[in-house]
Amino acid sequence: MGAEDAVDAHVRRLWRHRGAEPAGPRRGPRPRLTVDEVLDAAVEVADAQGLGGLSTRAVATRLGLSAMALYPYVGTKEHLLALAEDHASPLPPWPDRASSLADDLTTWGEHLLDLYARHPWLAELPWADAAGGPNQQDWLERLLEILERWDARPESRAAVVTALYAVVRAAAQTSASYARAGASGDDRAWLARADATRRVVGDLAERYPLAAALPQHAAQDWRDAPRASVRHVAEVLGRGLEATGVRSPG
Amino acid sequence: MGAEDAVDAHVRRLWRHRGAEPAGPRRGPRPRLTVDEVLDAAVEVADAQGLGGLSTRAVATRLGLSAMALYPYVGTKEHLLALAEDHASPLPPWPDRASSLADDLTTWGEHLLDLYARHPWLAELPWADAAGGPNQQDWLERLLEILERWDARPESRAAVVTALYAVVRAAAQTSASYARAGASGDDRAWLARADATRRVVGDLAERYPLAAALPQHAAQDWRDAPRASVRHVAEVLGRGLEATGVRSPG
DNA sequence: TCTCATCGTTATACACTGTATAGTGTTGTT
DNA sequence: AACAACACTATACAGTGTATAACGATGAGA
Incomplete structure (x- = not known):
């Protein structure tokens, strides 16, 4: 007991x-x-x-x-x-623009991204127990409200939730990694490893042409990259949900 | 030096x-x-x-x-x-069914899910440095090949990659959590916490009606749940990509 | 062939982690 | 007045990753 x-x-x-x-x-x-x-x-x-x-x-x-x-x-x-x-995860209030499902999903993701920018360690925590507390439950319910308002099919909601959550977390992690590399300087191990890889294998771009052709975010706009990434996923998810069944805004 | x-x-x-x-x-x-x-x-x-x-x-x-x-x-x-x-992450060979983008994405995700089932600790590792080694690069390139064959727009590819990866990892984590709860018995902390939450707050289902209405996977089919989750996300992503620009199978 | 830098391996040690345990003193209840 | 409950400290223990020094085996240069 x-x-x-x-x-x-x-x-x-x-x-x-x-x-x-x-x-x-x-x-x-x-x-x-x-x-x-x-x-x-x-x-x-x-x-x-x-x-x-x-x-x-x-x-x-x-x-x-x-x-x-x-x-x-x-x-x-x-x-x-x-x-x-x-x-550390209070849900801020914001109005939904209700212009499109993708827009509302993007706004949710950007707010979560802001939270992770203030507390980068949140994105490092294991995702498994993320549904525990009331504030996290608020975030989840807020997202589900968006999906509900746009009438997303119930079977697809859980999948969209994990996908969007995960993308925001991944974006926050890479963003934090860039920030650390630029600031403290002791944690640029990531860049050093990428450089070393290109140096050691040499023809890496020819072995992995598609990965090499992925649009690289230049060193200057890395601040905008995570937001763009979240927006892209929200866009694709929104269109995908519309294609599988979504009605007009409530 | x-x-x-x-x-x-x-x-x-x-x-x-x-x-x-x-x-x-x-x-x-x-x-x-x-x-x-x-x-x-x-x-x-x-x-x-x-x-x-x-x-x-x-x-x-x-x-x-x-x-x-x-x-x-x-x-x-x-x-x-x-x-x-x-x-621990060699890429197995498999033929693409090429019946639809969603199908090929699903197959990729199921293979990765199999890998995580064999080595559950892979899903616990931080996602940030997942692009390091040659085997992981193979997995990435394999997924990009699918997107390339179906002519997905380049700007959306990175987003789809992170989304699909993340969903597979999340599914693997919950699957492993269920497996541990059923087996060793010492790691059913997750279930105990959920029970305690329902007991302590009481009207939880009324406070979070949408979360409560999420289709719960019954205790019996939790083995199929992760595969279904991956399939759903692949479906939505596939449709979303088609809606934003995808041609016929190459 | 002798010499010596190089490298695999061990033993020891250090700072650090989470937490079990015992003890001390304050508080509220009976 | 007596006692149980609780906050708090000090100490201790089993771990962790790894720095350091020593020992031995090896191969290259003389």
Whole structure:
């Protein structure tokens, strides 16, 4: 039952701002911190040091606490990660332009891209448990509302959701990679590897002509590239849904 | 220059079966192992213990060596991971049915899904450096050949590639998650969390009606679900590409 | 043939991770 | 007043990746 209680406490913390009761009477000394304060610190650490720098000790010392002191607030590190992920992912409000399905999908993707630009570590997290918290559920429901309004066929919705989500995450990752390569300089390993590959195999462009012919984004417009990528996928998905059954905007 | 040499050696190891020369004269004692033997061991460990169990010491003891002995063969653990990823990802041959773009995309996705079923840890690896090795390049070029044959517009190709790749990976991850939940039993945390969420927030289905209305795959046909998901995305992408410009099969 | 740089391999060590455990002191309930 | 519950600290432990130094075997240049 210990493990089951742990899961319960975690879920209750996840939904703490959505009416989940803190459960039970309390008897010990007053908590000096809030769950949100701990999560604020965790998000700050992750924003500054990346996912690799997000250790329990780092968060704790930022709060002036010992590492073990976090456990009553956020539980295991796995739980801390899930809580921080949701904590950093509030859904902003925006009006749908309703000019086309592709446009609305693009807008959703661009907003998610903005979120990932503010917190690049979000795109590094495993996709599997992305449906956990209330904020992430909000993002999902928001996307489903768009698909509902345009009457996308129910069987295709899950597929579109994963496709669009995945493309945004991939775009955010490459964007963050470019940003790191330009800034800190210690993480240009990606470029160095590509250069070395061209140097070692030599006729790479002839072995993989189609990959070589892919439109490369020049070094200057890499800032626009992810947005364009998201827009393209949204376009194709939108047309594909229209072709398989979509009516006029509601 | 040390770091540059390390990148060079890594790339040379990656392309060792595609004509990359081992470089330089050798003077020390003969290597007792091959790079492929080390990578075989690494893949076996990852297949058995998952990505978390893939430590340098685990691979080394399986080979009867000390942990540090791996460095001359595969370099850093990051390099070991990249090498093992490519080593486990040979592209199988198959004929394209050429009945429709969606069909060919689906077949590609199902083959990749088979690969991820054999090596589930491949889907957990970060997507960013997926373009490194020759085998992965083969997969990419194979997909681009399909798009080329059906004359997909060049600007849309990169987007379709990431979308299809991402969906296959996501499907493989959920499939692996289901498999673990059914088997070992210690990793049914996902189900427990979902149950706890329904228990804690209660009116979850009313707060997120569209997410709740998503067609749930029953517990029995979860084996078919990932294939169906891939097929759906391929269908939508195929239709979308046709709508934006695609000619008859070459 | 002798010499020496080179390289495979081991042993040890270091910083770091997450967290189990025991103990201390504060709080609310009985 | 007594006790259970809880926040918090300190310590400890099993891991992780890898830097470093030493040892031995090997091949090239003299």
